[in-house]
Amino acid sequence: MSSTVEEKAYHPQDAISATLKTTLITGAVGVFASSVQNTLQKRNYGPWGIVTKTGGTIALFASVGGAYQFARIASANLREKEDHWNALFGGFFGGAAIGMRARTFPAVLGYGVVVGTALSALEYTGGSLAGKGHADEADEFERRQKLRTNYRSPMAETVAELGEGRGIRGENYEERRRQRIKENYGIDVPASPQPAGP
Known part of the structure; x- marks a missing residue:
């Protein structure tokens, strides 16, 4: 046996x-x-x-x-x-x-x-005091591997879920912002120059 x-x-x-x-x-x-x-x-x-x-x-x-x-x-x-x-x-x-x-x-x-x-x-x-839990060693290994590979969500996905604003800015945000200000208030906001890269 x-x-x-x-x-x-x-x-x-x-x-x-x-x-x-x-x-x-x-x-x-x-x-x-x-x-x-x-x-x-x-x-x-x-x-x-x-x-x-x-x-x-x-x-x-x-x-x-x-x-x-x-x-x-x-x-x-x-x-x-x-x-x-x-x-x-x-x-x-x-x-x-x-x-x-x-x-x-x-x-x-x-x-x-x-x-x-x-x-x-x-x-x-x-x-x-909560107990050992019901997961075995293989499940615990897979759970830890998943935690290690759990990276940040792509920005496009975050913007799609939460929307823009509150510090969340998608691609071409500044251009869309200038356009909205122009349409709503009639103010022409100048484009800020891009910072010089290395």
Whole structure:
């Protein structure tokens, strides 16, 4: 029995380097969030307040990002598949890191399940809440090719559809304009000289 859908060959990823990279990125976002929190404090803690007073935010962001990325890639490497289940496992561990702040087991479990479910659903729908769409790869290729070759309409076609005026001028517009002014108002408009070309 032959399958209509071909399985893509899975290539293992380096979980450690990806986790370190993600931890640094989310940690930098945490530094920004911590500095905003420090700025909004009623009491002035100085520039070191982002570490001493609101430094937990930096640790939270870094741990959530690191836990998510490590669990997602480790799951993909163990299962040898790249699908929405990896996002579920990664989201569970990332959410559990958020729940650790509450220091209760139900919070760890609850945050893990909520974040894992949300990220898995987002991954399952193709990163869009509207869904993946019904077009296959060939249709998408043809659509993009059509977009690349979709050039401007010829001026004659534009004039035929919209008419002249409002900045749209067809061939011999100036000559027809002079003729209309002459017929309607009796004023002779001199022809403007053509600009010298290179």
